[in-house]
Amino acid sequence: MTHSGTQLGRRTLLKAGSLFLGGIGLADLYRLRAAASKPENDTAVILLWLEGGPSHMETYDMKPDAPVEYRGDFTSISTTVTGMxxxxxxxxxxxxxxKFTLIRSVSHKITDHPGGAARFLSGYVPKNISKLTSDYPTFDTIVGKLRGDTAGSSVPRFISNKTALKGGGPAYLGxxxxxxxxxxxxxxxDYNVRDVRVSDDIRPRITDRRYLLSQFDRIRRDIDANGSLHAMDEFQTRAVDLLSSSSTANAFDLxxxxxATRDRYGDHRMGQSALLARRLVEAGCSMVSLDFGRATKAVPTWDxxxxxxxxxxxxxxxxxxxxQAIxxxxxxxxxxxxxxRVLVIATGEFGRTPKVNMGRAAQPIAPGRDHWADAMSILVSGGGMPMGQVIGATNSRGEHPADRPLDPNDFLATVYKFLGIDPAENLHDQRGxxxxxxxxxxxxxxxL
Known part of the structure; x- marks a missing residue:
């Protein structure tokens, strides 16, 4: 290959590597990953995403003294914590x-499902509230990026039962x-997780593949002494590590x-998914994001x-x-x-209207509650945080915060602090x- 040909190939590969990284420079990526991966920050998050927007009035913010058209059909019960x-x-x-804390005073202004999710999970107001993917990376994908799989890591650092939550996604992180x-x-x-096991007859070829990747690494380092092409084969390396290790397969093996343990979690989608999440964080996963929206085919999302x-x-x-599951x-x-070291979060994109909707003229099926972002409830458990609290309060009809109003970003800042991620740090979009x-x-x- 001529000198000019080598340079052209190098420039092409460098460009591809930059695109692969999704707009974040290698130096920045390594620095942010180092900060997010310190031994004292060996932490993990399990997000139980209640897609559709759960009613705070039927879960964690009951209003038994409100008029019947607000309080609904259910009654409240006391807990082991006085006043909760x-x-x-x-x-x-x-x-x-x-063993958990309730936050009752978070609110925002976006009542569309994708837009509300994007607002809550990314901390940014979306440009298009109906867009199914976020314009800004959501916190789970940022954790996935900054805690990303490293050479030799046997369990993926970011695992989910959906490619992206509705309104979520990595955006410019790639x-x-x-x-x-x-x-x-x-x-x-017949549950089976694909791509985490390899048959005995294929395993030697996986070993050969690892050898080939190591040889490519050597050649690549000769081409680029600065290591700017490190990201080029990240997917291949992750795949080889995954297939050649039994750790991930074991973590998924319920x-x-x-x-008795499986029965305690419940023989249903929510229960066994929650059990799986516990196994994954024990095995080393940093971020487990579960769509907890559909309990059964007959019981759709929380909408x-x-x-x-x-x-x-x-x-x-x-x-x-x-x-049962949570x-x-x-x-x-x-x-x-x-x-x-593990923080459990249960929340959706918003709450629901405090006043019960008794149906519309065209479709008089009732009762129900519509979208409501002025009030919502969040459950957190673990994370070394003070438990047994109720933070904030809504007014007597559950319409809006009356005490300790909080923004979703305050909650996200808390999660990032727990993870050892500085939310003031910059990421870079595709334009740098x-x-x-x-x-x-x-x-x-x-x-705190």
Whole structure:
């Protein structure tokens, strides 16, 4: 190859490598990863994403003294924490209230599903509230990027049951910030995670592939002494590590759990997904993002409009499964000594209208609640944070924060602090423009 040909190839590869990195420079990526991967920050997040927007009035912010058209059909029950009452259909959580904290005063202004999710998960107001993917990277993808898989890591650092949550995604961070995706039905008898096992007859070829990659590394270093092409074969390296290690396959293997444990989580999608999340963070995953929106085929997402489904019937069917799953997960996080390094989050993109919708003239199916971003509730557990609290409050009808109003960015700043990620740091878009991880937001002091 001539000198000019080598230079052309080098420039082409450098450009491809830059695109592969999704607009973040190698030096910045390594620096941010180093900060996010310090030994003292060996932390993980499990996000239970309640897609559709769960009603705060039927879960964690009951209003038993409000008029009937606001309070709905359910009653509240007391918990092990004085003053923290929750829905009657969450009895298991009521016994664990000292192991979680409720935030009742977060609000924003976007009531469209994708836009609300993008606003909550990225910290940025979306340019198009109906766009199914975010214009800015959501926090789970940022964790995936900054805690990204390294050579020799046997378990993916970012795992999800969806390529991207509705309204989420890596945006300009590119494909390396996407999760390893598994099938979202671990409760089924024939459940099998593809791409984590390799047959014995293929394994020698995997070993050869590793050798070939190592040889390519040597040649590449000869071409580019600065290592600017490091990202070129990141996907291949991750695939080889995944296939040649048993750690990931074992982490996904729920048959290694006792039947009693599996029964405790529940023989349903939510329960077995939560159990799987616990196994994944124990195995070394930093970010598990679960779409917790669909309990069963008969019980769709938490989007309980009066013209779509009967909210009280749907909640009566959905909440016991949710209660069983999250209660088992919280119990295990504490019993297994994970409560300092693992943070469990349960939330959706917004709350629902405080006043019950009794149906529309065209579709008089009722009752239901519509989208409402002026009030929502968030559950957090673990993370070494103070538990057994209720942070903030809404007014007597659950319409808006009346005490300790908080922005989603305050919550995200808290999560980033737990993870050892500085939200003031800049990422770069495809044009090289610096964009802060968060445009604003202060960690919630009650959780520090």
């Amino acid at each position: 009452d929750i829905c009657e259909h969450l009895p298991l959580q009521s016994k664990l209230a000292d 494909p390396t910030a996407q999760p390893f995706v598994f099938d979202s039905a671990p409760h089924l008898p 048959s290694q759990e006792s039947q 309980d409009h009066g013209d779509a489904q009967h909210i009280f019937k749907s909640m009566t069917a959905r909440l016991p499964m949710y209660d 209660s088992a997960l919280i119990t295990d996080i504490f019993d297994r000594g994970l409560d300092k 423009r610096p964009i802060p991880i968060l445009p604003h937001g202060d960690p919630i002091s009650e959780l």
